[in-house]
Amino acid sequence: MTERGQFEAGLRRTAPPGPLPSESEPALLDKIRAEIALSGPMTFARFMAIALYDPEHGYYRSATERPSRAGDFLTAPETHPIFGAAVARQLDEVWRRLDRPGRFVLREYGAGSGTLAATILAGLRSDGSGLVDAISYEPVEINAHRQAQIDARLGPLAQAAAGVGSPSSSGPRPARFVGAALANEFLDALPVHRVEQRDGRLWERLVEWDDASGQLREQPSQPSTPALAARLARDGVTLVEGQVAEICLEVEPWLAEVAADLERGLVVIIDYGHRAPALYDPVRTGGTLRAYAGHRAHANPFIAIGRQDLTAHVDLTALEAAARAHRLDLLGDVSQAEFLVGCGLEELVDRVRSSPATTMEEWLAIRSAVARLLDPAALGGFRVVLLGRGLEPRMRLRGLSAYPPGV
Numbered sequence: 359m360t361e362r363g364q365f366e367a368g369l370r371r372t373a374p375p376g377p378l379p380s381e382s383e384p385a386l387l388d389k390i391r392a393e394i395a396l397s398g399p400m401t402f403a404r405f406m407a408i409a410l411y412d413p414e415h416g417y418y419r420s421a422t423e424r425p426s427r428a429g430d431f432l433t434a435p436e437t438h439p440i441f442g443a444a445v446a447r448q449l450d451e452v453w454r455r456l457d458r459p460g461r462f463v464l465r466e467y468g469a470g471s472g473t474l475a476a477t478i479l480a481g482l483r484s485d486g487s488g489l490v491d492a493i494s495y496e497p498v499e500i501n502a503h504r505q506a507q508i509d510a511r512l513g514p515l516a517q518a519a520a521g522v523g524s525p526s527s528s529g530p531r532p533a534r535f536v537g538a539a540l541a542n543e544f545l546d547a548l549p550v551h552r553v554e555q556r557d558g559r560l561w562e563r564l565v566e567w568d569d570a571s572g573q574l575r576e577q578p579s580q581p582s583t584p585a586l587a588a589r590l591a592r593d594g595v596t597l598v599e600g601q602v603a604e605i606c607l608e609v610e611p612w613l614a615e616v617a618a619d620l621e622r623g624l625v626v627i628i629d630y631g632h633r634a635p636a637l638y639d640p641v642r643t644g645g646t647l648r649a650y651a652g653h654r655a656h657a658n659p660f661i662a663i664g665r666q667d668l669t670a671h672v673d674l675t676a677l678e679a680a681a682r683a684h685r686l687d688l689l690g691d692v693s694q695a696e697f698l699v700g701c702g703l704e705e706l707v708d709r710v711r712s713s714p715a716t717t718m719e720e721w722l723a724i725r726s727a728v729a730r731l732l733d734p735a736a737l738g739g740f741r742v743v744l745l746g747r748g749l750e751p752r753m754r755l756r757g758l759s760a761y762p763p764g765v
């Protein structure tokens with residue numbers, strides 16, 4: 359199976375990849391071409407927003423299940439329920455630190471079909487946590503088919519807040535809350551601008567239609583906004599000649615919204631990402647933009663438009679700057695492997711091993727899932743960033759047990 363973000367270490371496949379679609383959604387391609395014909399070349403961020411979020415044909419609007427074994431990639435919550443059970447322990451600790459509020463909102467951005475929430479609840483139940491009775495689930499999911507699945511699965515617990523933080527956001531803003539905001543593999547899909555350093559200056563790679571080849575292509579142009587150069591300058595980054603990079607300007611407004619709504623509690627961001635010096639290191643000379651389809655990863659965003667996922671690694675420096683700007687405490691960040699171990703993953707595995715009810719099949723499934731969840735070259739290498747408000751920052755949370763002291 360393909361975990362997203364794995365491509366740098368090479369794809370480690372445990373199942374044969376499916377066929378790579380090459381045909382784009384015709385209506386989507388027509389829409390992009392028409393917009394370019396009318397308004398000129400578009401930013402890559404605009405292209406990505408149409409490809410992923412177009413209300414009718416965008417990749418994230420489709421009925422097809424994407425993060426699954428039969429889909430395009432496999433996320434940690436979909437790998438095994440033990441992932442949710444470990445996250446549940448972190449949430450339980452935060453609920454206790456907050457003096458066990460009677461209502462604890464779990465707002466999940468990019469909730470998919472609700473697997474993470476369902477497995478968190480199952481974990482809380484099997485731990486006997488009182489948080490089960492306090493939790494109120496607010497999924498933020500742009501895909502109407504996934505929302506319907508969440509409703510069917512989590513019933514009255516799910517208080518639909520569809521579209522919050524999304525490019526197509528139109529619904530009412532939910533109230534401020536005490537609890538946790540969770541985003542697993544959400545930020546990597548926010549639209550990015552693509553830039554290139556050439557002839558000693560920064561260009562933005564705009565998307566245009568090439569009549570000769572009958573395809574979309576990128577063309578270095580005047581940057582669409584000074585915010586791109588400003589971001590790199592603030593991150594302390596100078597790209598080397600010929601280097602291509604992605605810049606996501608949507609992380610800031612997203613976190614601003616989370617911070618505005620979070621009265622007290624925790625923000626958990628799990629994604630593949632790096633701090634700016636590593637993200638923009640010349641070793642990644644072509645950037646980190648990748649397309650995913652049928653458990654394959656590749657670098658061509660202009661095929662299979664609307665039928666493949668597009669992602670880029672998250673800039674953790676920009677995330678931290680946004681957190682500071684919006685008065686969220688930087689509690690720390692660790693690898694996903696460290697986070698899961700800190701949350702008691704090994705104890706959860708032991709519980710399954712020692713239960714007489716566990717079948718050999720279940721035991722083998724959990725063992726292979728845990729290996730993938732902890733593998734530093736796969737899901738274990740994702741970063742888990744914890745931000746907080748109203749939690750004593752010096753009292754380290756269990757998920758951050760491996761976070762260096764004094765940082």
Ligand SMILES: C[S@@+](CC[C@H](N)C(=O)[O-])C[C@H]1O[C@@H](n2cnc3c(N)ncnc32)[C@H](O)[C@@H]1O
Nearest residue numbers: 418433468469470498499500501524525542543
């Ligand atoms: C990679 S999947 C991850 C799903 C789930 N968090 C998991 O880990 O299995 C990303 C999910 O985020 C949703 N999504 C993407 N962008 C979104 C946005 N701007 N607002 C709300 N949901 C979004 C997609 O529809 C999809 O269900």
